[in-house]
Amino acid sequence: MKQGTILIVDDNRNILTTVKMLLENTFEHIVAIANPNNIPAHLREDKPDVVLLDMNFQSGINSGNEGLYWLGQIKKMRPQAKVVLFTAYADIELAVSGIKAGATDFIVKPFDNDKLIATLKEACSKSAGGSDAGSGESGMYWGVAPCMQELRLMVTKVAATDANILITGENGTGKEVLTNEIHRLSHRSGKSLMTIDMGAVSETLFESELFGHVKGAFTDAKADKAGKFELAEGGTLFLDEIGNLSYALQAKLLTALQRRSIVRVGGSVPIPIDVRLICATNRDLSDMVTKGEFREDLLYRINTIHLHLPSLRERREDIPALARLFLNRYAAMYNKPAMELTPAAEQKIKDMPWYGNIRELQHAIEKAVILSDGREIGEQDISGSASVAEKPMEGVQTIGEMESRLIEKTIRECDGNLSQVASRLGVSRQTLYNKIKKYGL
Structure with missing residues (x-):
């Protein structure tokens, strides 16, 4: 399904053409402009959900100040739009400054096509129009159910604090939307909310994604890169599907939280961190602790406040x-x-x-x-x-439909324990997670 509207701003017309072609099957409406002075008009007329913004426009000037200026203007004129910065390897530190000024993410030139599409799709899903949990002005639809009103009262109390929060609930209940609401209500709302989907990050890339790396740390490390902890400085870091994190990597996360500092991969200098941590899972972490699958000390660290999102059936x-x-x-x-x-x-x-x-x-x-x-x-x-999964398998028309129903059925039988589901189906957790995303389960 195509998503909302994207505004692409880059003075290189070849890049505009290339990116526009790449995004034709991703966005419903694509607007590409070379002159940043036209940004205000397009914000008013096209109301983009995402803006892909180049950092430099004048030939020979690479300060990035133009990009930062227009980032500020976009956030003033259309605060609900998510801004993804377009930058060269040499300007990564500028992009980090942009993240701290309110940008959602950045893409480095020369860019990887799949990475570009994935980053922009994720940004669109976070925009006001891309929420998948029912939203009003604030982005969160609370409804009238007593269980939701109790949750709303608790959120009001804890959002203003810096307490770490663990959000639990079934898939599809809106854990990321609730995280956005907590961040919006917190004193950190003027800073970034950075998200890492633990189910989608491979173990080999986990440390680089979370802690960053220095140039030469590994084969593809062509420049220093800040991790999500640094990019969320002063703001909120959301670790989604925390229950999918391997036991070995849990120790590394715990160390960073205890020391309140991180060290980039390949580096040696501790970097202080100031973030508010919110984690989410659809699994029973206490049960995982009992089974030796989740560290008890890490659970204590991330579970200062526990918020449970009720299912739609409740x-x-x-x-x-x-x-x-x-x-x-x-x-x-x-x-x-x-x-x-x-x-x-x-x-x-x-x-x-x-x-x-x-x-x-x-x-x-x-x-x-x-x-x-x-x-x-x-x-x-x-x-x-x-509910289609309740129908007999004889009714399926395609292999994909059969696979989708089997995964749904197994998830219910395992009460949402994805490790158990993966084991029963004979696939890796990463493969299972990819299929869940593919079929929208």
Whole structure:
């Protein structure tokens, strides 16, 4: 599925053409401009979700001040837009300054195509329009369910502190959206919120991603690179799927947290860190401690405050409002007329199990909007991906569908324990995680 709108700003027209072609299958609307003075007009007219911004525009001037200036202007005019900086190897330290000034990430030239696409997709998913957990003005839809109101009260109390937080909940309940809300309410909101998906980072790249590296530390280390700890300085560091971190790497993370400093890979100089740590998982870390799969001392360190996000099945009174929120969003996105749910469709939505939680509901509504020819979404237009797994395997049409159902079924049988799921299916955790992402489980 194509995502929102991206504005590309670079004075090199060859780069504009190349990047635009690369992103044709990723973004719904792509705007490419060579003159940064046109940025304000496009922010007003096109309302981009993401801006890919070059750091230097005038020939022979490589200070990066232009990029930092326009970064500031974008954050003032359209604060919900995520800015990804475009920079050369020699300007990486400038990019780090940009991150501290509010940019979401940076891409180094010459760029890797897959890395470019992945970085921009991630940035779009973090924008106000790309949230997948139901959002209002603040980015978080709290609803009226008592369990959510209790959680909201707790978040209000702890957000203003620097206490480390562990967020638990099933897949699709909105753990990253809750993290964004906590950061927004904290005194660190003016600084960066950096995210690392522990399930998507290989063990070999973990230290470089988290702690950074110095030039020559390994074969592809062509320049010094700051890690996410440094980029989050003064702000918040979000470690998603912390339960997927191997036991050996847990020790390295614990050491950094205890010493409040990190050392870049290949380096020797300790670098002090000041971050607020938020971790998330869909697994039972206490059970993992008992089984020797997770360090007890690390659990104590990251679990000063524990917040649990209830499943959609535990807050059924919020389902119709969430569905209407997504209905309005996708009707606008796909240029459809105003739509509404029939009473039968609303009742079906309330009764469905929604094992994939808010993310599954969102996808179901989006699909219904795309396929609808009228203004009403009927009972027959609503289907859920996770509940499909209950159907007999004989009904599958493709190998991919069979694989998707098998993974869903095994996840439920293992109560979301992905290590156990991977073991039962005979694949690595990384392979399993990639397939979960592929099928949107």
